[in-house]
Amino acid sequence: KQEVTQIPAALSVPEGENLVLNCSFTDSAIYNLQWFRQDPGKGLTSLLLIQSSQREQTSGRLNASLDKSSGRSTLYIAASQPGDSATYLCAVRPRKGSGSRLTFGEGTQLTVNP
Amino acid sequence: DVKVTQSSRYLVKRTGEKVFLECVQDMDHENMFWYRQDPGLGLRLIYFSYDVKMKEKGDIPEGYSVSREKKERFSLILESASTNQTSMYLCASSSAGVAYEQYFGPGTRLTVT
Numbered sequence: 001k002q003e004v005t006q007i008p009a010a011l012s013v014p015e016g017e018n019l020v021l022n023c024s025f026t027d028s029a030i031y032n033l034q035w036f037r038q039d040p041g042k043g044l045t046s047l048l049l050i051q052s053s054q055r056e057q058t059s060g061r062l063n064a065s066l067d068k069s070s071g072r073s074t075l076y077i078a079a080s081q082p083g084d085s086a087t088y089l090c091a092v093r094p095r096k097g098s099g100s101r102l103t104f105g106e107g108t109q110l111t112v113n114p
Numbered sequence: 115d116v117k118v119t120q121s122s123r124y125l126v127k128r129t130g131e132k133v134f135l136e137c138v139q140d141m142d143h144e145n146m147f148w149y150r151q152d153p154g155l156g157l158r159l160i161y162f163s164y165d166v167k168m169k170e171k172g173d174i175p176e177g178y179s180v181s182r183e184k185k186e187r188f189s190l191i192l193e194s195a196s197t198n199q200t201s202m203y204l205c206a207s208s209s210a211g212v213a214y215e216q217y218f219g220p221g222t223r224l225t226v227t
Contacts, residue, residue, distance in 0.1 A: 031212040043118075043204055044218040051213060089157075093212055100145050100164060100208065101172065102216060104157040 002027045002094045006105035013080055014113050021075040021108045023090035028068050031093040034102065035064050035075050038087045047075070047088075080112045117141070118219035120205055126225045133192040135222050137205030143217075144210035146188035148172075148180065150201040151221075157204065163188055164210065195226045 003026045013019050023033070032051045036044040048057045048064040050073070056065040063076040073090055087109045091102040121136035137146065147162040149172075159172030161180040169180050177199060181189045188207075192199055205219040 034215060036218075041202075041221070041223070043220040044206075046215045046217060049215045091157075091216075100210075100212065101147075101159055101162060106154075106156040 002092060002103045004090060004092055004103050004105035006090060006108050008108060010109040012111040012113065015080060015082060017080050018078050019080055021088050023073040023105055025071045025092045027094060028071050029095040030068065031095055033066055033073050033090060033092050036089045036091065038089060044089065082112050082114050085110055085112050118205060118207055118217050120219040120222050122222050123220060124223045126227065127195050128227055129196060131195050133195045135190040135203055137188045137219055138186055139207040140186065141207060143207040145208045146182065147206040147216065148190045149204045151204060152201050160190065197226050200224060200226045
């Protein structure tokens, strides 16, 4: 059974710092991996989608990498801002079982201090 | 712009009531999903639908049913609400196939008393 782990569970950094969030998964047989952002009490906002054939994706100050063979993905946030404070979740789409469903990690709660 | 809406942001119901949660997407997506999110348990899939009138059980379907009569609308039904169904409910949609992103609605915070 696919399991997704995100470490650390919480992270607090000063404004302006570059930071890396980690995501690991137990089964490398995936179609793709998606990173989301969730603000308190709100739904999930899709940030980046990396297909299994890709190594990285970039959007503005965000860069996500994927190393499928080692079961790892990282989300790099450059020049962090207080508005980046949120919970960040990663999710994989496993090849085994129904192809449309996602398996989620529990998230990293990020606080960027002014 | 991608849009998934849910009928209520907050809902309070009594034990034993029948509860309907509605989700509508305007992107002509084939797939629609219902999740619940609980502290320490993360997001868990309740049901999903890959076409009108088609549905498939997720990881925790017990106590829930779903209805998809039109492509844009996916309803989650709690037949007889219980206190352990107090949770945040999130709806999502995506295009058919495995290469596409899932887009989420704003969530419904349901409290069953």
